[in-house]
Amino acid sequence: MNLAAPHPSARWVGERLGVHVEGPPGTDGLTVHDLLGLALRRNPKRAHLLVSHVLGKHVPTDPRLVRAAGLRLGARVAELLGVPDAPVLDAPTWRAALAGDERATAAVDAVVRRPPARPDALVIGYAETATGLGHTVADALGCAGLHSTRRAVPEAIDYAGFEEEHSHASGHQLLPCEPAVLAALADPDAPVVLVDDELSTGRTVANTLRVLHARAPHRHYVVAGLVDVRSAADHDRLVDLAEELGTRIDVVSLTQGRVELPADVLARGTALVADAAPVLPGAGRPGDVVPVAVDWPAGVPTTGRFGTAPEHAEPLAGADLVRHLLPEVHAAGSVLVLGSEELLHAPLAVAVQLAERHPGEVRFSSTTRSPVLAVDDPGYAVRSSVAFVSHDPVLDGPGIRYAHNATRAGGWDAIVLVLDSASTPADLHAPDGVLAALAPLTSRLLLVTLPADSWRSSP
Template sequence: MTGVWPGEWVTSRLGVRLVDGARPAGVGLASMVGLAVRRNPRRAHLLVSAVLGKHVPTDPRLVYGSGLLLGELVRARLRDEAVSGPLFADALAGVPGAAAALRDALREPRPPVDAIVLGYAETATALGHSVADALGGAYYLHSTRRPVRGYAAYGGFEEEHSHATSHLLLPSDPAALDRDVPVVLVDDELSTGQTVLNTISALHALRPRRHYVLAALVDLRGDADRARVDELAARLGTRIDAVSLVAGRVELPDGVLETGTRIVSELSATASAGPDAGRGPFGVARVPLGWPGGVPDGGRHGFLPAHRTALEKDLPRMADAIAAELGGASRVLVLGCEELMYAPLRLAEALADASPGVDVRYSTTTRSPVLAVDDPGYAIRTRLAFPAHDDPADGPGERYAYNVAPAAGRPPFDRIVFVVDDVGDTQALAGGLLARLRRLAPVVVATVPSYGGDQ
């Protein structure tokens, strides 16, 4: 960690302020997030998580450990128990060995908890999966923005502030959702709680349940937002609880949207895409993972505890296959692809365990348009833009990989491992993102089979 908080730039120019609230994991808001400016007229700022592994390349053991810790808070709430977050502050501060120790402590065997865990696409797909892992006995499903032939939508909801608002639930076994067990709704951030209100209303109309839990890394809801959740619970005759690693609020000055729009307009022409000229092009290698048969690549159509057991067994073997392609690299990025976050996270984590002398980081590409500014006080230092490569239902569009190209004063990655499902492994990928990545470092592509439920 540096001495500069990666939110100072936005605070000084937009007047956005973070105010701490409860600290269930023993840390404050500024330890958990930085700030950036969105390219979105509906919302000026973006909270950039230090533990999500979406926009910021992060130790994968910290990412997974943070999700497991959130899952332990869910477990404690379901069982009315207390839980503490030992080692979390040290892991967040980058103390050597603390991230692995945090993860290992949270992976100790615990009694399984039956629940339905729903993660929100695209940012919380791996986070929700990690929460389900912590519960042990949970069925996991994440929402998706990719319609899949042969799957009828179980339900949908709208994320009103988002740049892409259509979400679908596409379980291969709808009966797995038709149970009166606790439903845990997982997102990286609760801002107003409107998304979860929409979700609970839609789910409860299909199948009433007695208990819902909202789980987020960061809870920014105000008193009026929390009151709306209580009102919905009373109206539906159900219980709705909430847990997070940290709580607080974001203070926004008047005119912040106009200021943000002006800053984006002024800086877009000169914002850094990363100093990739003069390096590559490097080569692209492909590694056959031997993904375990019958194990889904994620939770788009559902993921069971038995799937996790099978995956855990094969993770070391697949990590060894990747390690064999690293060629003595000392700084490696494992890059996932939009909703495909869990598989690359677990591969990155296994690779870090198998390669103690290598600095392994994890992040993923995204649809979210954000301004890049190469300043230590700003969370999104560099930006790679490229065309969509998985034939998305909403048509072609621009996608992004942040903080992958080296920023001023930061060393470059000397290998990039790109993990993609077979639906996204296309010619558009080769001519788009891969062409940009190979200007930065040698690239290793690991393709996993997109699970269709009949496998």
């Protein structure tokens, strides 16, 4: 194991809780130290939070790197499924890109945009964190995709539900209606790829596999994550599950390692969090919010909530998503494109196009359900947090949502919030809503509303 040079943003938690992450070089020579920092959850079930620097969820990141990490993971899955000629990069180029080097970012982006193909597979991403990652892996494989959801969709038929035991919001549902997804679910020879940002214990994966296999058995499942930090016992449990179900289960990741946790980590973490005041929605005003149109391609879903077909990727790749947005940010030196909970892939597509055509700095992140302790220290992964009331329909009802690391010295010249038409306008514009929370962080607040996907009872 490689014990040297943990990511600087892991120091604070390591010193106070004795939590350490270690691991050997993995894909392209990357290690867990390259990709992860540490924070503390406000969650009695688990103290620590692994904070990815390539996911675009809790840390504003160059959107081209977010896409590159997903495509690179997709290439690893393709290798496992027998597709040759996966892209190969070197760790110094990745590290330079992660440090903000534009030339290195362009190099990474150019190499990984040569995706392999395995159109007979089905990718399932996990809500909310890995919806965009799963969609990008499906793009890399050129196959159908789906993600679990917590959105309330009264007309939909629940194909399967399962639990994410350690999560702040544990219930997931699968609501497929896309014919390509339904066909893959029914085909025992179609490889099913489960995508999560991190594989920490494998319990959520095991819960999902049991439900899916009971509904429609498959001969081959692949579990894919940016990082795999499961223990030896967790590895063995998945091996035993494959034997129990009479199927094949493979695991692939960009990096592997382990998390060292003291026996009293939960008690110590709870005490640290209890000493800090929670971040709560304020009572502000949105100010001047500029609505901006996006020419979203007709017939292309904005999420994988109900499924996506392989052919959906082509019109999206050819669409000019930022034609109306570029004039609104032309004078902005720094732009944050902010997705909304499960809505990650579509905002990422907007952010990537903006990064390719806007001369200033463009970063991508998303709002989240996850309550995290914010500590303004360079040795900590979540240095700021703003809170607001939710604005879309979900199974467990209204709640508090967050934007982590969206605050920065001097503010952003522009923030582009991307959400869908299922959002409730009154909640968006409320004094404790997301627009009021973001307004103090930027000189110019832009709002992009994409069409919400609809569940269809027939093709």
